[in-house]
Amino acid sequence: MRAALVFGAVLLASCQMFRKKPPAPPPEAVKEVWKYPGEWTGGNKPITRMIVNVDVQRATLYSGKDIVGWTYFASGIPSFPTPTGDFKILEKVKDKVSNLYGKGFDKNGKLVNSDFKQGRDLLPEGGRFEPAKMTYFMRLTGDGVGMHIGPIPKPGRRASHGCIRLPSKMAPILFEHTAVGTPVTVTGNGPDYQSYLKQSAEKAKANAAKLAAAKQKAGEAAAAAAAATSLAPDDPNGPKGGVVTPPGTTPPLGAPPGSPATPPIEVKPAEPVTPPPAGN
Template sequence: MKPHTSLVLLRAGLVLGTVFLASCQLFKKKPPPPPPEPVKEQWKYPGEWTGGNKPITSIAINVDVQRAMLYSGDELVGWTYVASGIPSFPTPTGSFKILEKVKDKVSNLYGKGYDANGKLVNSDFKQGRDLLPPGGRFEAAKMTYFMRLTGDGVGMHIGPIPKPGRRASHGCIRLPSKMAPILFAHTSIGTPVTITGNGPDYQSYLKQSAEKAKANAAKYAAAKKKAEDAAAAAAAATALAPDDPNGPTGGNGNGTGKPAGTAPAPTNGTTPAPTPPPLGSPPGTPSSAPTEEVKPAVPANPAPAPGAAQ
């Protein structure tokens, strides 16, 4: 075979290989790209709804810009600001579905802590992490129009959005009060929700949550022990020694504060009877009680003196 013939065949093979690879790429199925976010001159809080009675068939949330896009099929039917988890309590990213819908749900973890007098002592109270003062109470945070996304409690619900465009929650996706009822009414169980942006995937999120739960348990145990030690110290500081005359036994076991064996004074106003001398004492031994001198009785009609007139 001539050299130029081999070169021609090599080039032909390269061309055929390129064509084959290109054809494979054409037939390879690719996931559809996420719909582009519409460009607006101004994203006015809290959002907008143009879907009428159409159902929301998918929700795309971007935690970097803190907005959720609402779709009915391929049609954008609304959008809303959101407030996802702060960096220390991030919202997981990935593909989720609405698992549960509860209109009047309250949190079983977060809320406010009050003391026995009703004074707010902790506005960010968490069960299992923080300790209430003696006699205090826990007031659960409201999670109205709750739409659950994960088994461990992440979901969408009404919540404060203090600075639109910034993260603010403990991991849930807060919704404005004017938009949450719309999402609740137009979604159903199973509606897909995609969360994108800077945040951990769900498996990393679960690992971080487990580590935080362990740290919270240790913090709670330490706070509980500290409170118990303080209560024991306070009780010890007010307790009286067994021989203290101010104690309930008077320091001698008879509750009088007097030497043991001393009879208590009567409380009915009577004079106590004299204490007889001990048995076997010699005659004339005085008793411990004071004695009264006995004088002869004076006759009622004394006899006349000798020589007196009759």
């Protein structure tokens, strides 16, 4: 009996060794949840709130409790961060341009500064400032932070000077389906608004100092250029006594050198003599 039990156990073990294992389940398909630039499924529904996450650079759009879309964006780089916290859309301007950032050109129309900022950079003499476009602008703060169309060179990475840049295909949708007063919550790694304002004030002070230094340097360069092209009063190649005698004039006779010149006397030709009338 005991031998039979041992033989049965050995037979069972050998069967288990040669039994085929069930095939592994196929891997789940990768879902492209965040395919650039975004998605809108809300139809004609209004956007009643937005959750903007600066860590993943994506915003989720809600109508009531329902998610009706999402979009990529590019928020501020670490040196120009986007403030975090609870905001509201304060203003909507479709064709807005920046009054701070843009491009700087010289007097010949050559681009000299592609990241020009008013109050920080100095235009060359005769140059011009071309403001950056901020189309479909939705203001979030009084000092200019907002959402608008802008370049997103690397989706998922920060790239702006503090604003939230939107893809050109998604910005019109957000603009159309939001209203002034729509709540916008900015989450993720970034300063709160009060800290942001303090940082902005410090940067403004540093920018003013940089601009003043640039103006002083430009003034010194202009003065040096003027000095290089002018002659000293005692230069033998220059006017004697510092007085220039205009062409066609001569100083008065007997006057000391350097005396002001007098204009030449104009000599008019004699008038022709009219012959007397002939007699009868």
